Amino acid sequence: MATQTTRQAADGKDNSEIVKEDEADNKFQHMLRELESVRKQAYEEKHGREKAEQDLFEAFQKARVSENMYLGEVKQKNEIEEKLATVMEEVESLTETTDGLCAKLQEERKKRSALEKRTAHSDRIIKDLMLQRDKAVREVEALHAKKGESSATAEGTMHITELSSSEIKDATNNFDHSLKIGESVYGSVYKGFLRHTNVAIKKLNLESTESQSQSQFNQEIEILSRVRHPNLVTLIGACKDAQALVYEYMPNGSLDDRLACKDNSKPLNWQLRTRIISHVCSALIFLHSNKPHSIVHSDLKASNILLDGNNVAKLSGFGVCRMVTDEFRDTTTLYRHTHPKGSFVYIDPEYVMTGDLTPLSDVYSFGIVLLRLLTGRPGFGLLRDVQRAVEKGCLGAILDSSAGGWPAMQAEQLARVGLKCCEIRRKNRPDLQKEVWTVLEPMLKPASIMLCSLSFKSVSEDLGGVPPYFICPILQDVMREPLIAADGFTYEAEAIREWIDSGHHTSPMTNLELLHRDLLPNHALRSAIQEWLQTDAQ
Incomplete structure (x- = not known):
């Protein structure tokens, strides 16, 4: 019994302890849960803080990037503004330059218009003078015809100066070989000094038969005493005894020599070649339309095209030319000549085959000259090469x-x-006047204007050594067309005309009243300037 009571007491103790232990355990568990909750809350707070710090860092980084971008944009904006300011300055400068050029262009256009008007006026005057001259020649011929006189015979009166043999020998230092400037089968050409003028004297070849020599002599006199044209060489005189013909001196020699740049002469520029082509065409049109008889040159070639001091082209070599008479023209357009003469490259093939000479034979030769000027090549094979190139x-x-x-x-x-x-x-060949000239005429004026602006450039760049009386008092440049005004002073034509046309009535030199507005060409000074330029160029 006692044992059972003791056991019960022990059991009761254990239960109370168990209860206490359970309560303690519960409190511990509660504390653990609270601790876990606190730990979890602390973790979440730490995680949130880290995330906030990360967001703050990223925001800071973005702020720095934005700041850098802003600074870069500001810098770029400043650079753009600087460039824009520079560009605006350049635009303003270009605008000023353009305005200046436009003003100069307008001024040049006005000058060009005035020059064209003066040129047209001069052309009209020249045409009127030529018409008057032709009328006077016709009246003289009619008068001679009434008197029964012949104006075109070897024994008749020549419209040129007759020179003595002694004058010819003196002019050439007895035909000194050092003065020879050209030679052909028909004779030799010498540079001479006759009556205070440089001339070219052609002495016919005495080795030819007397009849051939006389024929050549008479032929050149017959043609060149009848016709005058700016692009035909001028026959000054003749000496029957010496069988010599005296021509104007052409300082720049033949086209053949210039194409070959003989004596290191400068090449002809394309503007000058265009003008030479036009000059030759004009001369041929004049010859072919001559009245009363057409003239066929029949020996047109580069060596018979001479260049004066201004590189104006003039035809020479009229020893074998022919006239197509009215009587023959009534029956056919051809002129029978059984022995073709001239340089083979330039000769009309149909003329070679048939012996029929017409103005169209000159057209063929003109075509070869034109293609030579265009290409600078010799005549052989030239037609084939140009044809292929064009095709x-x-x-x-x-x-x-x-x-x-x-x-x-x-x-x-x-x-x-x-x-x-x-x-x-x-x-199939074209008519020179109706077809060829219509192509060349529009090219001639621009080429001449360009040549005018290029001429005397090297001289005007440096006037050192230029005789003072060669220089225009107004332009202070070497004169090309010296004219004498009423005050007795000589001026460049363009300058003095512009002075007068602008309303001035006084002298540019003396400031005194000009008695009249007439201007006279100073031929002597112009010749002196041309000769000086030619000597200076050499």
């Missing part, structure tokens, strides 16, 4: 580069004209 569209490859940059369209036009002139069958 293949590569004409520029065979143009003479020493002439400068030919305008492509103009070069092709000239090439086609040259090829047309050189058609084998003469009926």
Whole structure:
């Protein structure tokens, strides 16, 4: 019994302890849960803080990037503003330059317009004078016809100066070989000084038969004493005893020599070549339309085209030319000449085959001259080469580069004209006046204007050593066309005309009243200037 009570007491103790232990355990568990909750809350707070710090760092980084971008944009904006300011300054400068150039262009256009008006006026005056001269010649011929006199025979009166043999010998230092400037099968040409003037004296070849020599002599006198044209060489005089003809001196020699740049002469530029082509065409039109008889040159070639001090082209070599008479023209357009003469390259093929000489024979020779000027090449094989180049569209490859940059369209036009002139069958060749001149005339004026602006450039750049009386008092440049005004002073034509046309009534030199507005050409001074320029160029 006691044992059971004791056991019960022990059991009761254990239960109370168990209860206490349970309560303690519960408290511990509660504390653990609270601790876990606190730990978890602390972890979450730490995680949130870290995330906040990360967000703050990223925001800071973004702020720095934004700040850098802003600074970069500000810098770029400043650079752009600086460049814009520079560009605006350049634009303003270019605007000022453009305005200046426009003003100069307007001024040049006005000058050009005035020059064209004066040129047109001069052309009208020249045409009127030529008409008056032709009328006077016709009246003289009619008067001679009434008197029964012949104006075109070897024994008749020549319209040129008759010179003595002694004068010819003195002028050439007895035909000194050092003065020889040309030679052909027909004779030799010497530079001479006759009556205070430089001249060219052609002495016919005495080795030819007397009849041939006399025929050549009479032929040149017959033609050149009858006709005058700016692009035909001027026959000054003749000496029957010495069988010598005296011509104006052409300081720039023959076209053949200039194309070969003989004596290191400067190449002809394309503007000058264009003008030479036009000059030759004009001379041929004049000869072919001569009244009452057409004249066929029949020996047109580069060596018979001479250039004066201004590089104006003039035809020479009239020893074998022919006249197509009215009687013969009534029956046919051809002139029978059984022995073709001249340089083979330039001779009309149909003339060679048939012996029939017509103005169209000169057209063929003109075509060869034109193509030589265009390409700078010799005549052999020239037609074939130009034809192929035109067909293949590569004409520029065979143009003479020493002439400068030919305008492509103009070069092709000239090439086609040259090829047309050189058609084998003469009926296919163009009419010089109606077809060829209409192509050349629009090219002539621009080329002449460009040549005018280029001429005397080297002299005007440096006036050292220039005789003072060669210089225009107004322009302070070497004169090209000196004119004498009423005050007795000589001026460049363009300058003094502009002075007078602008309303001035006084002298540019003395400021005194001009008695009249007439201007006279100073030929002596012009010749002296040309001779000086030629000597200076050498």
